[in-house]
Amino acid sequence: MAANYWVSTQKNHWLLDRWTLTQSREEDLKYISESDYIKIKIWFCHLIQKLAKRLQLKQQVVATAFVYFKRFYTKNSLRMTDPLLVLVTCVYLATKIEECPVHIKVVTQEAKQAFQVDFGGFPYDSSKVAEFEFYLLEELEFYLIVWHPYRSLTHICQELGMKEQGLQFAWFIVNDSFRTDVCLLHPPHMIALAALYLTIVLNHADFVPGSLGDRTDMRQWFADLNIQVETLVEITQEILSIYEVWADWKEEKMLSLWKELKNKPSPTKSTT
Numbered sequence: 001m002a003a004n005y006w007v008s009t010q011k012n013h014w015l016l017d018r019w020t021l022t023q024s025r026e027e028d029l030k031y032i033s034e035s036d037y038i039k040i041k042i043w044f045c046h047l048i049q050k051l052a053k054r055l056q057l058k059q060q061v062v063a064t065a066f067v068y069f070k071r072f073y074t075k076n077s078l079r080m081t082d083p084l085l086v087l088v089t090c091v092y093l094a095t096k097i098e099e100c101p102v103h104i105k106v107v108t109q110e111a112k113q114a115f116q117v118d119f120g121g122f123p124y125d126s127s128k129v130a131e132f133e134f135y136l137l138e139e140l141e142f143y144l145i146v147w148h149p150y151r152s153l154t155h156i157c158q159e160l161g162m163k164e165q166g167l168q169f170a171w172f173i174v175n176d177s178f179r180t181d182v183c184l185l186h187p188p189h190m191i192a193l194a195a196l197y198l199t200i201v202l203n204h205a206d207f208v209p210g211s212l213g214d215r216t217d218m219r220q221w222f223a224d225l226n227i228q229v230e231t232l233v234e235i236t237q238e239i240l241s242i243y244e245v246w247a248d249w250k251e252e253k254m255l256s257l258w259k260e261l262k263n264k265p266s267p268t269k270s271t272t
Contacts, residue, residue, distance in 0.1 A: 005187060009143035014071060016184045027077040031264045036257055038245050040078065042179050043254040044069065047115065048087050054110040055102055057095065059175065064146045065094040066178040072139050074184065079261055084115065085124055089132045097144045104129055118255055148183075149174045153192035161211020169204040170195040173239065180242045182235050190227065194235035197222060 005011055028037055045066060052062040068090040069083075092107045104126040111122035137144075153174060157167045173195040177183065182191055199205050200218050207213035222232070 005147045005189070008147055009145060010147050011187070013141060013143050014184070015187070016074065018185065020074060021181055021184065024074040025077075028079050028261065031079060032257075032261045035245060036261075037078075038242075039249050040254065040258055040261065041073075042242075042246065042249055043251065043258070044083050044087055045179050046251065047084070047118075048091060051088065051091055051107075051111055051114045054114050055091070055095070055107065057091070057102075058098075058100065060148060060150060061091075061094050061098045061100060063148050063150075063175075063178055064098055065090045067146045067183055068094060068136070068140060068144075070178075070181065070184055072136060075139055084111075084119060084122065085128070085132055086136070088122060088124075089129050089136050092129060093133060093136060093144070097146075147188045149177070149188040149192035149195065152189040153195060156192060156196060160213035160216075161208040162213055163206045163208060166199055166205040166207070169202075170199040173198055176242065177235075177239050179246070180238050182238050186231060186235055190231055191235055193222075193225070193227065194232055194239060197232060197236055198239065 025034075025037060032040075048065050048069065049062060052065065065087070069087055072086055072090070088107060088111045092102070092104055095102045095107075108122060108124065108126045108129055113121075115122050150171065153170055154167065157170065162170075170192075174191060177191055177195065182194075196205075205213070205218070223229075
């Protein structure tokens with residue numbers, strides 16, 4: 001594992017640009033609107049969370065599964081794959097990489113229970129998940145260590161003297177950020193700063209009396225940071241935008257929306 005993010009495989013191989021992400025969703029967007037595409041992606045993240053809850057996984061493991069899922073779909077379309085198999089395999093792989101392994105039979109069994117309502121269960125056995133794991137590893141280029149914003153967020157909040165409830169609010173924003181693509185586009189410390197910024201702007205920050213944060217003008221603190229403010233604004237706007245989509249997101253409509261994407265016939269080419 002790299003000693004720091006700046007020499008990690010995440011920085012050198014999995015920090016992408018928007019053009020790459022736009023290209024990766026072109027196939028699916030032939031059949032569905034961008035808004036509905038985002039809603040479906042939110043749904044699959046929700047299903048990852050649902051399975052992780054049954055397996056009692058820590059948030060960092062869940063976050064790693066999110067990142068694997070998102071990385072896989074920079075090279076594949078939702079329509080041409082089975083995201084259910086992908087997300088279960090991502091969860092299984094994340095448990096191993098984050099050193100809290102769960103037996104593959106337990107993962108598949110819990111998946112059958114977790115997805116009973118929406119899909120009538122999980123239609124694969126453990127051998128299929130094990131088989132797909134090799135394909136997933138290839139698509140991830142065997143770069144499996146993921147740096148998350150949580151470490152930076154905790155460190156910064158401790159230095160500022162932020163109280164627990166403020167840190168918790170910022171932590172939830174980081175959790176929500178995985179419904180966006182910011183984890184593929186920006187360094188984790190920038191996402192942490194964006195979560196902190198939103199926490200302060202939304203008046204959820206509270207500092208210990210006499211602490212650095214208590215005696216500092218936080219607007220000036222952000223202005224004095226050696227960062228690109230434009231990047232901070234971009235991440236903040238992207239996180240806020242997902243809340244707008246989320247407000248119109250209804251889980252009970254997602255299965256029919258997914259079937260619509262999956263089953264639409266491919267456009268036929270004109271022979272004239």
